[in-house]
Amino acid sequence: MSEQLQTQEVRDIIKDIFDRQMPYHQLIGLNISCYENNKIELKIAMKPELVGNIMHGILHGGVTASMLDVAGGMIVFSDVLENMEDLSKEAVMKRLQNLGTIDLRIDYLRPGRGEEFTATATVIRTGNKVAVARMELHNEKGDHIAFGTGTYMVG
Numbered sequence: 001m002s003e004q005l006q007t008q009e010v011r012d013i014i015k016d017i018f019d020r021q022m023p024y025h026q027l028i029g030l031n032i033s034c035y036e037n038n039k040i041e042l043k044i045a046m047k048p049e050l051v052g053n054i055m056h057g058i059l060h061g062g063v064t065a066s067m068l069d070v071a072g073g074m075i076v077f078s079d080v081l082e083n084m085e086d087l088s089k090e091a092v093m094k095r096l097q098n099l100g101t102i103d104l105r106i107d108y109l110r111p112g113r114g115e116e117f118t119a120t121a122t123v124i125r126t127g128n129k130v131a132v133a134r135m136e137l138h139n140e141k142g143d144h145i146a147f148g149t150g151t152y153m154v155g
């Protein structure tokens with residue numbers, strides 16, 4: 001039988017995958033600053049490559065959507081971990097392979113102006129196969145830039 005890991009150990013493995021091993025996340029400079037039970041915090045520093053409107057110098061909407069999508073997926077998977085009986089690395093990786101976005105809705109509330117952006121998320125509902133999360137994006141001043149709702153395949 002495989003070694004059983006603690007839930008936070010599993011989160012640390014998943015954090016490393018999303019934070020350091022995904023090429024797109026590296027490209028945009030995504031940094032996972034917190035990944036705990038019921039808490040996720042992703043950060044990104046503004047840089048010229050992320051500008052979506054050159055006239056106003058604001059964050060590209062696709063980067064906003066990406067951050068919210070990642071936050072939502074990671075928080076629902078954290079919730080899934082809480083209910084898994086087998087926390088072996090093999091079982092977790094098999095379950096992680098099934099994680100995917102089914103639906104994503106983003107509401108852009110104001111232009112993405114700022115030096116740093118932070119995405120957070122909370123779980124609305126988790127089932128055996130599908131989970132739903134609510135996500136928010138703020139700049140370093142606390143301005144609410146966007147929020148989203150994501151539906152994810154988790155089983």
